[in-house]
Amino acid sequence: MVFPKLSLILAALAASAVAAPAAEPQVTPAPNPVIARRATSCTFSGSTGAASASASAKACATIVLSNVAVPSGTTLDLSKLADGTTVIFQGTTTWGYKEWAGPLLNIGGNKITVQGAAGSVLNADGARWWDGQGGNGGKTKPKFFSAHSLTSSTITNLSIKNTPVQAVSINGCTGLTITGMTIDDSAGDTGALGHNTDGFDIGSSSNVMIDGAKVYNQDDCVAINSGTNITFQNGLCSGGHGLSIGSVGGRTDNTVDTVTFYNSQVTKSTNGIRVKASVGTTGKINKVTYNKITLSSISKYGVLIEQNYDGGDLHGTADTGVPITGLTIENVTGTGAVASSGYDVVVTCGSSTSCTGWTWSNVAVTGGKTYASCSNVPSVTKCS
Numbered sequence: 001m002v003f004p005k006l007s008l009i010l011a012a013l014a015a016s017a018v019a020a021p022a023a024e025p026q027v028t029p030a031p032n033p034v035i036a037r038r039a040t041s042c043t044f045s046g047s048t049g050a051a052s053a054s055a056s057a058k059a060c061a062t063i064v065l066s067n068v069a070v071p072s073g074t075t076l077d078l079s080k081l082a083d084g085t086t087v088i089f090q091g092t093t094t095w096g097y098k099e100w101a102g103p104l105l106n107i108g109g110n111k112i113t114v115q116g117a118a119g120s121v122l123n124a125d126g127a128r129w130w131d132g133q134g135g136n137g138g139k140t141k142p143k144f145f146s147a148h149s150l151t152s153s154t155i156t157n158l159s160i161k162n163t164p165v166q167a168v169s170i171n172g173c174t175g176l177t178i179t180g181m182t183i184d185d186s187a188g189d190t191g192a193l194g195h196n197t198d199g200f201d202i203g204s205s206s207n208v209m210i211d212g213a214k215v216y217n218q219d220d221c222v223a224i225n226s227g228t229n230i231t232f233q234n235g236l237c238s239g240g241h242g243l244s245i246g247s248v249g250g251r252t253d254n255t256v257d258t259v260t261f262y263n264s265q266v267t268k269s270t271n272g273i274r275v276k277a278s279v280g281t282t283g284k285i286n287k288v289t290y291n292k293i294t295l296s297s298i299s300k301y302g303v304l305i306e307q308n309y310d311g312g313d314l315h316g317t318a319d320t321g322v323p324i325t326g327l328t329i330e331n332v333t334g335t336g337a338v339a340s341s342g343y344d345v346v347v348t349c350g351s352s353t354s355c356t357g358w359t360w361s362n363v364a365v366t367g368g369k370t371y372a373s374c375s376n377v378p379s380v381t382k383c384s
């Protein structure tokens with residue numbers, strides 16, 4: 001039991017702050033007991049660790065979560081951390097089983113530092129929920145990690161395993177850098193039981209950097225529905241649906257502006273690059289860049305840019321409600337990458353003015369067929 005120890009330390013600190021008179025001039029009395037408490041590093045573990053960590057969050061400058069076993073149907077809730085808190089995951093963090101919406105983990109705050117210690121793993125043991133239906137039916141599956149309302153914060157070296165459904169949701173964040181994260185849901189490939197296990201879903205956020213992520217899953221590796229100045233670089237996506245913008249349109253926030261995917265690899269995936277504008281909606285997709293992307297073993301679409309997404313790809317007639325402007329696709333390598341039943345490059349635009357200012361250079365994606373129903377394709381490229 002670690003928490004009683006903490007209480008003792010807090011009591012001792014409070015007592016010393018009160019009891020330290022002018023008699024000992026070499027000791028600078030804490031000006032405020034709250035600050036003394038904030039200097040504390042607190043370690044929580046076992047089945048009471050999650051609740052204790054939530055309850056004591058504000059009192060701890062550093063929160064160490066050591067082999068915490070989060071009870072079923074509860075969130076490891078660190079959404080109200082004090083400014084400047086450091087959170088360190090050690091050992092294996094586990095969650096009990098229940099059918100519910102989640103999230104299993106929630107972290108929010110300003111100037112927060114989250115770190116995974118060497119060898120640590122956040123193991124959601126998603127196989128207990130996996131039934132091949134994801135969010136579309138069957139068991140109700142908890143979402144894994146809400147990284148919501150984080151500002152000027154970093155998340156480093158988290159290793160996440162076997163999420164029941166979507167892994168990391170980034171929303172309402174300004175200034176978030178995620179480095180060296182692994183999301184490994186590859187066990188969900190067995191029997192096609194893992195489904196809708198998106199790696200990163202990003203909305204209404206700005207100045208987000210995801211560097212060096214490895215995602216093994218069964219849905220979008222990254223899906224950006226809205227946001228500004230978002231970069232995904234030095235990443236690996238395996239087993240899923242590739243690097244996606246959207247779908248954009250039909251939500252509260254429908255603007256994607258200034259997004260860069262750089263120096264990343266997409267393999268064993270349904271798509272490589274996909275930009276999805278929802279048909280019958282409004283919004284905008286501006287200044288999206290894919291640069292230095294390597295594709296291999298793509299089953300359906302190497303590069304797909306569409307203004308007729310409706311929950312499925314290339315449905316109906318493309319329209320113009322979500323213009324795609326300033327799109328740059330360069331240095332995309334995928335020679336022989338697309339299956340012979342797939343398509344290399346597919347573009348559907350609603351009009352010649354809804355897809356403008358595109359740059360397309362050094363794109364070599366081959367192996368698949370030519371799509372017959374491309375529309376209003378900007379002159380810098382062609383369907384192939």
Ligand SMILES: *[C@@H]1O[C@H](CO)[C@@H](O)[C@H](O)[C@H]1NC(C)=O
Pocket residue numbers: 115116117156157180
């Ligand atoms: C993250 O992991 C890398 C590689 O193991 C290590 O060099 C680095 O120090 C770690 N960073 C933090 C903040 O733990």
Ligand SMILES: *[C@@H]1O[C@H](CO)[C@@H](O)[C@H](O)[C@H]1NC(C)=O
Pocket residue numbers: 206207208209229231
């Ligand atoms: C974009 O985001 C990065 C962090 O990923 C930040 O360093 C940079 O200053 C941001 N750019 C602007 C124009 O805000």
Ligand SMILES: *[C@@H]1O[C@H](CO)[C@@H](O)[C@H](O)[C@H]1NC(C)=O
Pocket residue numbers: 291292330331362
């Ligand atoms: C893209 O490829 C071109 C031509 O091969 C090369 O000159 C350029 O440096 C590359 N850009 C990046 C960012 O790698």
